[in-house]
Amino acid sequence: MTRSTIDQFNRRDLIRGAAMLGAGAALASPFGAFAQKGGFDDVRKAAEAGKEASVKRIRDWVALDSIAAENRNMPEGAAYMAELIKDAGFSGVQIVPTKGHPGVFGTLDAGAKRTLGLYFMYDVKQYDAAEWTSPPLDCRMVDRKGLGSVMIGRGTANHKGPEATFLAALHAIRAAGRKLPVNLVFLAEGEEEIGSPNFRQLATTPNVLAGLKRCEGIMMPTAMADLEGNATIELGAKGIIELELVASGEKWGRGPRKDVHSSLKAALDSPAWRLVQALQTLVSPDGNTPVIDGWFENVRPLTDREKALIREATRHSSEAQLKEALSFTHWIDNLSYEDAMIRLMQEPTVNIEGLVAGYTGPGGKTILPGRAVAKLDLRLVPNQTRTEAVGKLRAHLDKRGFNDVELNVSGGYDPTETSETSSLTRAEVATYRKLGVRPNLTPRLAGSWPGGTFTQPPVSVPVGRFGLGYGGAAHAPDEFYLIDSVNPKVAGLVDATMAHVEFLHMLVST
Template identity: 55%
Template structure:
């Protein structure tokens, strides 16, 4: 999942009234079941890590969907179906507990690529290792998102194993393309059967592992949208330069598609190297509200700026701005980022070629009220206006930003569960990262949708990705505590969800 830990610009909730927390009936029985199933749940996570689905490489796309389907049936869903799309298939499942209210769940079963040589243990082994935080599973997908999702499934197994009915009904949708920008996720949710079931939900959440080293966690009220694309310059499409790599000595008489791409890229941002310069880019940018600014400002007061800089390996914010200004920018500014540049020879030493093709991998982060469609249209118009209509724009995925009302039942029930657990919480107006929540918050569903969970982990998209299993710090949840937190949350939601969303 495309997340950015939002505690750096979050604030403690002060204005929302939360009713008294619900009690989980016979909680000891469920907790005992979770504890007794610890080894089985751990193996379930390790076995799932061993089954990677990598959409970018079309690895295990059908097998991954079927594995996801079987995991859901095993956890107690009465039905789980494969939903075909024009890309990687999704999964739709329902669990009817005969309850008054229904909760929507979003899962992703795909993971990022990995280079085994960069890992300290095999990325598909799911090895249990010692870390300063405690025992942790290391593997691709451990924290993003199979670990948190397995914790939620462990909560469902506790209900199943004890013969207990859930206090809410569940409707779940899972996709296998989140890591490439969810290009076909809308097709899954637009399926008539899926949409009809989802319309019954009071909201949708994706399980997460959001606790900080202090034990506090963050509820993110929104997320930036994202568009992933490639800009490609080639002699073939340009009509100038070579159609294949040629000897670099010919650059004296032959145009370079690589330099043309560099020149096109240089028009996308201003002289400062980061402010988007696409015409009309800020036309639909919605300013932060006073409430959102208040949350960010209060969060900055509670955050160690030096520690944040250390985590990200930076010494300066853009323009040497102060911490508050930088965090306001983080939440409010759309961006155009170069993920990678690829052209010609990149191996050891030199090869003295003039490449016939160059590619830039780009992501554009969007804020309300921007849309994916408008952003792509503006990019193409900008390139054409500046004489670069030959640059191919290949959009591989993406979606618009999302926002959820802090007074929704979904948010109020989550905060009540955190209070009941004694966990310090924070509200973030918006994650700088992205997830396809707009598929739920936008029409026709118009549901609240957020990420939510306790526990911790790290290394998403990086080598040695990990999720905590047994915690040394009593303030940070391990696997079993995280599973029980989801149990308690379902009862909290059931007690609160009386009329409306």
């Protein structure tokens, strides 16, 4: 959920553990030689012939902006997602209702011995068109120095571009007259960007659950590459809870129930200050460490192996480039780069996303607000759970007399963990190595996606994110996805498509 305005910096580069930026090992050979690596010349020819159709597929999909937070185009987004996978060869495609926005389910039976699950999202983040250099739904092609031709649009990087790239691989395999080496089970949701509040209901719908339990693993297509010929493999992800804390005169029984003149502060309590005081109890004075009662009692520290993976990743990345891209100069507590990355992976967080009360326009407006709202996100690590964390937050506030402060959870899910030795992870490592790409393993994504729904009962299968595409500015203005690369270390659309072809075939041999 991190926001970045750096055009050529992918927001997930930091929350992957900064394993991608900088001076990592280069490709064994440039992507110009990619076609000779895999032995799928016929599929590559089909992917090249279908490139314009693939570009159009991304452009048309981005033009339909399904935004769950605004309840915009949600039924239309699900219907469009269903048509996209039907066109790619899936059958039995269903739009599955939930308590919120619907999901999409389908299968592709290739008559294979092994089955891979796919997780997609069809929703995107909100946008302010005035902040963009080109309209966010137009998908204009722009040349980026040192990178190539990129498509600018909301959702191009997160995640319609990478997902459409996987679909392009299915089209290319079929156009080449080949059979898929694995069966596929597909599940997409429309609420990822609001914390997937109904995803567990979707995943445990009886026929959906039966399909997921047949899978050896579940993969989310993602732009996982960097500019130096590296790609990250995450062995997990932090969980998340998105919520609001609300202080109001109405619930408190003190202060005004509506905005009043600020001169009355001498005689009236302030709900805004009430909220500030409640927030101050949640973290240490520097704001960096949660102090919610019992918050750390179930936290699993990183293992020595996990710390070693982080140290190895930092050796193949550039701290200076990362600091420049994110416009900061010091880590928390002036930690070293290595220690900051370990802390990034290890620590749960309490973050204020937004804080609103009263008037926030130009100049002053002398009022005493009757209501104040803080939007928070809480990142969770193994072995924390959403249920535990929400309960502890409520109890913490109540114990300190803030029973009146409302706690409204809008979404969230538990952390994700996948074994380094799982067949899915081994296939990812083997695919990247075969293609001359350095695989950087990291213990977990410091951000979040709802993979924990799959790794926990009743599904209980490993998960991972895979892809050689490159994009950036997700959740930010001028979000982009690379189509034609001029950097020999970075895959354009066709090469990223072929990486998925390689991965699908690698699954049957690991």
